[in-house]
Amino acid sequence: EDDEDDEGDEAQEGDEDEDEEDEDEEDEDEDEDEDEVDAEAEEEQAESEGEETYEEEYTVEKILAERVRKGKKQYHVAWLGYGDWTTWEPAAHLKDNKVFEEYCARKQAALLVD
Incomplete structure (x- = not known):
């Protein structure tokens, strides 16, 4: 009986590990989306600043x-x-x-x- 309980516990732990991995992947996807938005905002700011410099120079x-x-x-x-x-x-x-x-x-x- 103890062996069966151990196997059941291991199976549950395996499921928990998979759930954590899925959550980590979702977090990474959200981080990537945020990074893309940040990069686009920085690029737009750099372009607008560059235009001002361009006109002055x-x-x-x-x-x-x-x-x-x-x-x-x-x-x-x-x-x-x-x-x-x-x-x-x-x-x-x-x-x-x-x-x-x-x-x-x-x-x-x-x-x-x-």
Whole structure:
């Protein structure tokens, strides 16, 4: 009889171990979800901080051209104080920029004349 009781106790302990493992896995899944949310929040914050720094560090000298890539318009930008260094930028990066607004106004005026 004692052997049977021992086997029953061991079976119950085994069930408890499995339950604890399941709970641990659930906790890990929740932790991973929280980590993903935290990482996304940090990334968004870094992007917004980066945009502020971006606007402060670089001044548009001239818009050289425009093109469409993957269905989105981009502008070829020359940067003040950076010589021949140019980049292609989406309109969102040039929002509220005087040089960009003047470029768009000239383009619009040219279309009206034609």
